[in-house]
Amino acid sequence: DTAVSQTPKYLVTQMGNDKSIKCEQNLGHDTMYWYKQDSKKFLKIMFSYNNKELIINETVPNRFSPKSPDKAHLNLHINSLELGDSAVYFCASSRMVDSPLHFGNGTRLTVT
Amino acid sequence: GNSVTQMEGPVTLSEEAFLTINCTYTATGYPSLFWYVQYPGEGLQLLLKATKADDKGSNKGFEATYRKETTSFHLEKGSVQVSDSAVYFCASGSARQLTFGSGTQLTVLP
Numbered sequence: 001d002t003a004v005s006q007t008p009k010y011l012v013t014q015m016g017n018d019k020s021i022k023c024e025q026n027l028g029h030d031t032m033y034w035y036k037q038d039s040k041k042f043l044k045i046m047f048s049y050n051n052k053e054l055i056i057n058e059t060v061p062n063r064f065s066p067k068s069p070d071k072a073h074l075n076l077h078i079n080s081l082e083l084g085d086s087a088v089y090f091c092a093s094s095r096m097v098d099s100p101l102h103f104g105n106g107t108r109l110t111v112t
Numbered sequence: 113g114n115s116v117t118q119m120e121g122p123v124t125l126s127e128e129a130f131l132t133i134n135c136t137y138t139a140t141g142y143p144s145l146f147w148y149v150q151y152p153g154e155g156l157q158l159l160l161k162a163t164k165a166d167d168k169g170s171n172k173g174f175e176a177t178y179r180k181e182t183t184s185f186h187l188e189k190g191s192v193q194v195s196d197s198a199v200y201f202c203a204s205g206s207a208r209q210l211t212f213g214s215g216t217q218l219t220v221l222p
């Protein structure tokens with residue numbers, strides 16, 4: 001009955017590869033997010049989707065492309081992976097503005 | 113733009129000690145303020161929140177008061193437990209544009 005689930009939990013890959021991280025929420029929330037947490041635990045928003053529409057797109061390389069097939073899913077595809085992409089990526093969702101965020105358990109991406 | 117500054121860690125306390133983690137914010141208007149907690153290997157969980165000045169958020173013995181005059185939202189707990197060991201994040205804004213502080217690692221020793 002996990003509320004926000006993301007897969008895989010760990011992802012180790014080589015530079016130049018393309019990879020995807022999947023996220024699903026069963027809370028019926030309208031808005032979903034991707035956050036990046038660096039090695040110093042600093043969290044930065046990357047994207048936000050509301051009802052499958054992109055509403056926040058921070059300064060993120062266009063190698064990162066979010067895709068929302070429906071409002072319960074927000075996947076993150078990364079092309080041409082670089083060493084600096086190594087981080088923990090968190091998916092989150094919220095019911096509406098000012099509602100608390102519900103986070104997934106994170107995907108630790110390691111690029112070698 | 114908005115920013116959140118919180119006390120740098122790590123913080124190490126003995127069980128039953130008093131905890132304070134400082135947090136100050138800069139923002140236009142009056143944002144909602146939050147504390148999130150991240151246990152090892154898990155995502156962030158909302159600990160408490162306050163949506164307007166002088167509101168006090170509380171949960172699991174933790175408290176924080178929204179102070180507009182000092183633009184602060186310090187987290188306190190009177191008696192910490194080993195199970196409180198985690199990383200604590202202060203945040204301001206709305207869910208669609210939340211700005212996080214850099215996190216404070218708390219370790220509580222038995």
